Amino acid sequence: MAAITLDQVSFNYPGTTEPVLKNLCLHIEDGTTHALLGASGAGKTTLLNMLSGLLSPSSGALRFGDKNVSTIGARERNVALVFQFPVLYETKSVLDNLMFPLLNRGWVMKEARGRAIEVAEELELADVLHLRPAGLSLYQKQLAAIAKSLVRTDVDLVLLDEPLTAVEPAMKWRLRQRLASFQVEHGLTMIYVTHDQTEALTFASQVSLLSEGRILQTGTPEDIYNHPIDRFVGDFIGSPGMRFIPSARLHSDQPPLGLLFAEPPERDAGTLMGIRAEWLTPQRSADGIWELVSKRLVGTDGGQEKSLLGFRNGDFELLAEGLGNWCKGDRANLRVQRYALLPAEPQTAITS
């Protein structure tokens, strides 16, 4: 395995002037899992194809360890790839599928067989080794496809392209666990491409958020969730996303906002205060400043119903998680447990 470095990597498709990837800089430590998160059209697939060697960067350098692999094709790149849906050879048994990449690279039959069985046992595929893909469940098929990509011992990088998309929801968690424990045990360098933030934030040790061909922010999942670099990231990450109030509004002469702080932010015209629903606690009050305008039940907590509540105060609207019986039109003040301070201006230029 190797560390992966993107050094000022750009890409545009031949005949177009607008780059799909713009000056990407990224370093992924050897043996870690990195998630590339972005909406469709963000450039995820292009970046994935570049990492796998199907495309070469238009400018900049791509390094695996110390080696510049920018112009090395997919066959010689030493990359394994797991696709969105199970890609297996239909006429071969699972065992033959697993042995195929090894035999093609000059492994001896006996050793290839041993290695294939070893990986299959670790991924709990031993019972279905003799079956063809048509005899497997979707979960087993994708597990076999993952096993096929992990069977080689000489790969520098394992790329995962939304590998859980096709799997039954109930099995996603299990597949993710298998994958994660295999990664830790063998110290694999993995890049996990997804549009699903839950997958990205729970699977990877580092997350990069991609938008319009740029990396907006790279950090640990906690970092990205709690300290988004700008308004776009705060809104994109989390479900629902962050809501914002200009910090300056707290200190202006206008009517009070009805927000209760343990420690209010400082007056700074240049910052936004970002607040997530679970960081707010509504306090019912007849002369409260916020009015309840929407309500969605999300579960129960200690026997009380737990709802996502939308409160409005003039132009501002905030979401809060509330317990108990709330009705539209109820009035409240909002206690802010924590908040994030972000620059008011977009920071998307940081990578260029």
Place this chain on the structure above:
Amino acid sequence: MNGQKQDNRAWLGVLPVLLIVAFSAVIPLMTVVNYSVQDILDINTRLFVGFEWYRETLGDTRLQDALGRQLLFSSLVILIEIPLGILIALALPREGRVLSFLLILFAVPLLIPWNVVGTIWQIFARGDIGLLGASLEFLGISFNYASHPLHAWITLLAMDVWHWTSLVVLLAFAGLSSIAPAYYQAAELDDASRWQIFRFIEFPRLKGVLTIAVLLRLMDSLMIYTEPFVLTGGGPGNSTTFLSQYLATKAIGQFDLGPAAAFSVIYFLLVLLLCWIFYTAVVKDKGTDQ
């Protein structure tokens, strides 16, 4: 829904099809079967002869020769057209304007009436004025399909390949188009050779359409009539007389209705048998695939 209560009205929906099939296939076939067991002297004088005509037909050496030629022709046609069609389909670009143009070009032979195809090749292969025949003559190769049996066979095969390979190309191309690019990507990462890609990715996906292609070509080539009739008229000698042409000679030329009817029934059963053998072999093979 009550499972016990039967609603038979659905049969009404099937009725039109049953009627059409009855009129277009079953009744004519039964008429032929009826003729095949009678000696028809004139419209009012008919004698029941049992299986006499069948015995006579099966013992007819000219028919046996025609059957041999027929089987050889069908085998050659399939052996040439299927691999050639697959090769052309593999060589086609997967998208773009060139592809659309090529697909239309390939569809053209399929749209030409069969007797016109025969006429085209009759002229095309003529040694005096035909582009192909005259070119061969010019190169010093004496080519005359009207007098040389081998030349007649080559011309017939070339005509059939020209006429029908497109069908295999179009079917195979449809099969290839259904393969997701990810399979090729995965094969590249597995360092698979071109042959392995064909053997393990493309061929398994083509099996279904190739079954259809072989079946269609088998049925059609076994029943070929118009093109050789126009091109060679069965000659020189009887060298390109296939089953259908021999049948037509018997039924219309000599007006031997009884033997011709027996011949027809045997012919029909033969085509049915060959297609059934092929189909069950393939389906059985698919069964063991799983």
